[in-house]
């Protein structure tokens with residue numbers, strides 16, 4: 001592992017830096033590398049732009065770790081605004097992503113669930129899918145419980161993110177398969193203790209393939225599993241392309257997903273070859289922790305930041 005990765009993940013949690021940088025003009029400009037802008041309209045404008053080259057979108061209002069009910073209720077209000085804004089956008093496929101600590105998970109599970117139910121009900125009215133992001137392993141159990149509860153209550157448009165870096169993931173997927181889950185499979189962006197996560201990248205990647213094979217199995221697809229392959233890793237993408245060809249899996253049974261600002265060439269190439277592609281598109285003023293996690297994934301990105309400051 002790159003030691004800089006740990007440094008950026010540590011910085012991502014420093015509130016004073018967040019407060020300092022979130023309002024700084026130059027920092028805001030640099031944030032545009034991974035963030036569509038500060039407002040919902042910035043997100044919609046970029047969504048339309050990306051859709052011109054065939055990508056579907058998952059729109060995310062940045063925010064996490066809210067500390068009081070008022071902030072969580074305000075975050076939920078923003079999601080009602082998103083749904084209201086996109087409900088009539090029939091010309092392209094746009095879904096929503098959110099984080100549970102943005103919806104009040106740190107206050108209580110019940111409060112968070114109540115907040116979410118309202119959003120899910122509103123989204124369901126307009127056939128909009130909602131995916132629950134996965135945060136650090138401290139939240140995995142509670143996030144899975146809330147996902148299961150929403151599915152049990154009939155919110156079939158709810159999806160969940162699962163991380164291949166966690167050793168528990170194979171078991172979690174086994175337990176989810178009977179409900180035919182929509183799973184956005186990623187590697188995991190948080191610093192995790194060695195007790196719960198693979199420490200070597202090759203093990204995280206091998207686990208990704210193992211779990212993805214489970215999600216793409218004939219039985220899982222029959223049950224309604226819909227794998228969302230959320231990675232920029234060309235080896236995993238090539239593996240998937242071969243696997244679906246060899247197993248005659250139709251191209252509408254899964255989709256690739258990538259983050260806004262990363263490998264647009266690869267995104268467009270997959271669309272050109274007939275694959276479904278969805279771009280995770282964040283907007284908002286709380287961009288700092290998300291942005292730092294993007295630097296942690298690829299510390300070489302820091303040159304881009306330095307160049308931006310220099311200019």
Ligand code: FDA
Pocket residue numbers: 132133134135161163184186187188189190230231232233234257258259262263279280293294295297298301
């Ligand atoms: P890997 O890190 O091996 O990178 C493969 C290649 O991709 C690199 O060689 C590089 O070319 C490119 N790349 C990757 N990251 C880059 C970056 N930041 N800048 C520039 N190039 C980069 N995580 C999480 O814990 N919870 C979540 O809810 C989500 N949600 C989510 C949604 C979607 C749609 C995606 C694509 C990813 C997430 N993630 C996430 C993030 C995920 O866990 C992971 O940290 C990143 O996707 C990077 O991992 P890769 O799979 O791309 O592989």
